[in-house]
């Protein structure tokens with residue numbers, strides 16, 4: 783999504799994430815608020831709610847498999863390492879090109895880390 787009306791930083795843009803997978807939702811032109819990034823996420827969420835019926839687990843719970851939780855932790859760990867690389871490079875007085883490369887990596891990894899699944 784192009785940042786046409788920035789007010790300081792990209793973080794100021796309204797952030798919506800898919801209730802199923804956590805990916806960023808691109809708003810449709812019609813302006814109707816979407817809760818899922820795609821049809822398959824809507825479907826999985828519906829199946830998930832049905833599977834929780836009668837279990838006492840709230841149907842808006844986020845339930846991750848052990849593997850999904852481990853993968854999420856791995857993505858955040860990679861993002862933290864990239865953030866530490868940026869901090870180290872700044873402390874060591876790295877040049878613009880190196881900082882630009884490191885921060886691009888940081889942005890990519892934190893974007894990946896937003897995913898729940």
Ligand SMILES: [Zn+2]
Nearest residue numbers: 800803819823
């Ligand atoms: Zn999704």
